[in-house]
Amino acid sequence: MEQFNVYAARLVTKKEYFTPGHRACQGCAEALAVRMVAKALGKNVVVASATGCMEIVSSPLPFTNWAVPWIHVAFENAAAVASGAEAGTKALVRKGKLPDKGTVFLGMGGDGATTDIGLQALSGAWERGHDFVYVCYDNEAYMNTGIQRSSSTPFGASTTTSPAGKVTPGQVTWKKNMAAIAIAHNIPYVATACSSYPLDLIQKVKKAASIKGPAYVHVLSVCPTGWRLPTEKAIWIGRLAVETGVFPLYEYENGKYRMTYDVPELRPVIDYLKPQGRFRHLTPELIQSIQERVTEEYNKLKAKTAL
Amino acid sequence: MGERVGIEVSLAAAEAVKMANVDVIAAYPITPQTHIVEHLSELVADGELDAEFIPVESEHSAMSVCCGSSAVGARTFTCTSSQGLALMNEIVFIAASLRLPIVMILANRSMSGPLSIWNDHTDVMSIRDCGWIQVFTENGQEVFDHVMFAFRVAESASVSLPIIINLDGFVLTHVIEPIEFWDDETVKKYLPDFKPVNQLHPDNPVTMGAFGLPSIFTEAKKAQNEALIQAKPEILKAWKEMGDLVGRHYQPVETYHAEGSETVFLTMGSFGETVSVAVDELRNQGKSVGQIKLRLWRPFPFDEFREAVRGIKRIIVLDRAVSFGGPGGPVASEIRSVLYQEENMPTITNFLCGFAGRDVTAQDYIAMYEQAEQMAQGRVRQEDYIIYGVRE
Numbered sequence: 109m110e111q112f113n114v115y116a117a118r119l120v121t122k123k124e125y126f127t128p129g130h131r132a133c134q135g136c137a138e139a140l141a142v143r144m145v146a147k148a149l150g151k152n153v154v155v156a157s158a159t160g161c162m163e164i165v166s167s168p169l170p171f172t173n174w175a176v177p178w179i180h181v182a183f184e185n186a187a188a189v190a191s192g193a194e195a196g197t198k199a200l201v202r203k204g205k206l207p208d209k210g211t212v213f214l215g216m217g218g219d220g221a222t223t224d225i226g227l228q229a230l231s232g233a234w235e236r237g238h239d240f241v242y243v244c245y246d247n248e249a250y251m252n253t254g255i256q257r258s259s260s261t262p263f264g265a266s267t268t269t270s271p272a273g274k275v276t277p278g279q280v281t282w283k284k285n286m287a288a289i290a291i292a293h294n295i296p297y298v299a300t301a302c303s304s305y306p307l308d309l310i311q312k313v314k315k316a317a318s319i320k321g322p323a324y325v326h327v328l329s330v331c332p333t334g335w336r337l338p339t340e341k342a343i344w345i346g347r348l349a350v351e352t353g354v355f356p357l358y359e360y361e362n363g364k365y366r367m368t369y370d371v372p373e374l375r376p377v378i379d380y381l382k383p384q385g386r387f388r389h390l391t392p393e394l395i396q397s398i399q400e401r402v403t404e405e406y407n408k409l410k411a412k413t414a415l
Numbered sequence: 416m417g418e419r420v421g422i423e424v425s426l427a428a429a430e431a432v433k434m435a436n437v438d439v440i441a442a443y444p445i446t447p448q449t450h451i452v453e454h455l456s457e458l459v460a461d462g463e464l465d466a467e468f469i470p471v472e473s474e475h476s477a478m479s480v481c482c483g484s485s486a487v488g489a490r491t492f493t494c495t496s497s498q499g500l501a502l503m504n505e506i507v508f509i510a511a512s513l514r515l516p517i518v519m520i521l522a523n524r525s526m527s528g529p530l531s532i533w534n535d536h537t538d539v540m541s542i543r544d545c546g547w548i549q550v551f552t553e554n555g556q557e558v559f560d561h562v563m564f565a566f567r568v569a570e571s572a573s574v575s576l577p578i579i580i581n582l583d584g585f586v587l588t589h590v591i592e593p594i595e596f597w598d599d600e601t602v603k604k605y606l607p608d609f610k611p612v613n614q615l616h617p618d619n620p621v622t623m624g625a626f627g628l629p630s631i632f633t634e635a636k637k638a639q640n641e642a643l644i645q646a647k648p649e650i651l652k653a654w655k656e657m658g659d660l661v662g663r664h665y666q667p668v669e670t671y672h673a674e675g676s677e678t679v680f681l682t683m684g685s686f687g688e689t690v691s692v693a694v695d696e697l698r699n700q701g702k703s704v705g706q707i708k709l710r711l712w713r714p715f716p717f718d719e720f721r722e723a724v725r726g727i728k729r730i731i732v733l734d735r736a737v738s739f740g741g742p743g744g745p746v747a748s749e750i751r752s753v754l755y756q757e758e759n760m761p762t763i764t765n766f767l768c769g770f771a772g773r774d775v776t777a778q779d780y781i782a783m784y785e786q787a788e789q790m791a792q793g794r795v796r797q798e799d800y801i802i803y804g805v806r807e
């Protein structure tokens with residue numbers, strides 16, 4: 109945040125590359141995140157999108173909300189498609205068939221597309237070292253198909269395939285740490301972000317684009333529909349995710365971790381869980397175990413940033 | 416005219432891809448396709464071919480990378496076999512609907528299980544309706560020629576569709592044959608630079624792969640079907656011009672002693688050459704036998720096929736895949752439906768043979784002919800297909 113002061117919002121371009129008129133639900137903070145990422149990257153970009161909410165809401169044939177070149181092929185292959193676009197352009201530039209415009213290649217997908225079904229394709233593209241940015245819009249479930257759990261769904265959340273039942277309390281596994289998986293690939297830049305902090309998000313995406321080689325930005329994207337939350341609470345709950353330590357904002361650059369939004373004293377996780385219908389059924393004991401886990405993970409991350 | 420060299424067919428195919436000055440190759444190894452990608456990666460490593468060789472982590476990603484690179488306007492090639500094709504299946508269909516002119520060599524191999532690396536046509540028959548142009552080749556020369564043909568047809572503005580070149584695994588991929596290479600000048604004359612109809616580029620933003628509501632999906636599919644059907648004039652033109660340039664004249668349906676014959680064998684791919692030997696032998700015995708080879712599988716060459724079988728009493732269709740529980744092999748089913756409305760429809764006798772590399776000799780074809788003759792005494796029903804050569 110240090111590069112922005114209170115008036116910084118004025119520095120953000122008024123131009124829209126993910127244009128108004130898309131069909132996302134009211135209050136969708138995933139659409140907001142996509143819009144901010146599109147602003148950050150400007151028009152010199154080629155976008156490869158996975159199947160999911162953001163693809164469906166923005167491309168009903170014969171309409172499009174994309175003012176930049178955009179392709180959707182399938183659910184699990186956005187990283188592979190982006191790497192193909194990058195490689196193809198690289199070859200054409202090298203062979204003198206296209207001028208070098210320094211175009212940015214963006215792969216984008218939801219948490220399902222990224223942490224589950226598309227993980228292999230993404231891992232392959234990272235390992236091959238393509239010069240591209242991948243943004244995961246993490247709304248913590250398969251929203252497009254009706255709020256089914258993913259490996260990014262947090263412990264305790266009730267979804268349509270991890271319902272809170274008489275025996276099990278919703279999702280029984282802990283959220284997959286996708287940013288850590290990205291870091292384990294030794295790529296030059298990894299960051300977490302949230303559309304409740306738009307300037308931080310924009311700055312990270314710009315940095316990701318400027319870096320040579322693969323860069324990954326994992327964006328917590330509040331989905332009022334799936335989280336069972338009033339639509340006007342989307343931005344507020346994203347802030348609570350950060351302030352409770354549930355979703356810390358940090359970046360990893362050339363082997364160094366850095367907290368980008370330091371929370372001097374974390375708020376209790378119950379502040380974050382309480383307003384959301386997906387956690388409504390949680391008992392005090394379960395909330396306590398979530399609290400313990402969050403504190404532990406947060407401290408581990410803090411320790412890394414101190415190195 | 417180029418030089419004639421003795422070379423393994425896979426290597427010749429890779430050399431042809433190099434001569435076509437491909438920009439991106441994305442592929443994953445699988446027997447019997449491996450020699451093609453290995454040789455291409457060597458050519459890139461030695462600086463003989465200026466291309467991006469993308470060693471993807473799966474065939475699914477191979478086809479996905481191909482979509483991305485073709486969409487930015489790069490000349491794009493991949494090749495695979497059986498399980499690899501099955502894994503990329505989802506994207507194979509999408510590549511056609513996106514109208515991306517990717518060229519793929521399919522080194523035909525049986526589909527698991529049981530696991531087998533050997534040759535038949537179960538892989539390609541599994542994607543019959545994928546929307547790609549699909550051709551079959553019979554020998555190494557045809558493979559070489561059809562690499563040039565494929566890029567030219569796929570990328571031509573009036574077509575803009577992907578193409579599969581089928582060649583039989585091992586039987587073709589791993590044999591050394593005398594092949595006449597094209598010289599650079601001939602390639603230049605025949606194959607223009609790729610000028611994509613649509614291209615992902617910031618100067619002119621386009622959206623590719625939008626989703627279709629029911630109100631528009633039917634129209635999109637009709638348009639796609641028409642695009643494939645209307646590719647045929649360009650296909651014929653490309654073969655005609657190749658004939659003029661290199662003296663080899665390819666046709667959608669090719670015949671061997673078919674005219675005036677009572678019975679013809681119908682073949683696709685490398686079995687054609689052995690069947691020709693059997694036809695010669697049977698004709699020496701005074702039998703009225705010929706052969707029809709189907710080179711163009713999609714778009715199906717209806718006119719040429721009906722013309723070729725005019726006056727013929729029986730077609731012995733050789734299938735190299737099973738349609739489990741269905742009306743015979745996939746090729747026989749198609750042929751029956753193509754001819755169903757014809758007056759004097761010939762009898763179709765369907766032999767399923769040559770699965771997973773099982774050798775079928777000229778003697779076997781002669782035996783099939785004799786069996787078909789005997790069957791002609793009774794009525795042949797659709798479900799009376801014969802899986803040939805089963806060991807009892």
Ligand SMILES: Cc1ncc(C[n+]2csc(CCOP(=O)(O)OP(=O)(O)O)c2C)c(N)n1
Nearest residue numbers: 159160161183218219220221249250251252
């Ligand atoms: C191979 C395949 N499997 C399943 C689907 C169905 N599908 C489409 S989108 C989707 C979920 C998307 O979830 P996510 O990636 O988290 O994006 P979101 O919609 O939540 O933004 C699923 C399961 C598909 N299109 N393709």
Ligand code: SF4
Nearest residue numbers: 132133136161251331
């Ligand atoms: S379901 Fe959620 S992510 Fe999808 S459009 Fe609606 S609010 Fe956005």
Ligand SMILES: [Mg+2]
Nearest residue numbers: 218219249251
């Ligand atoms: Mg999701």
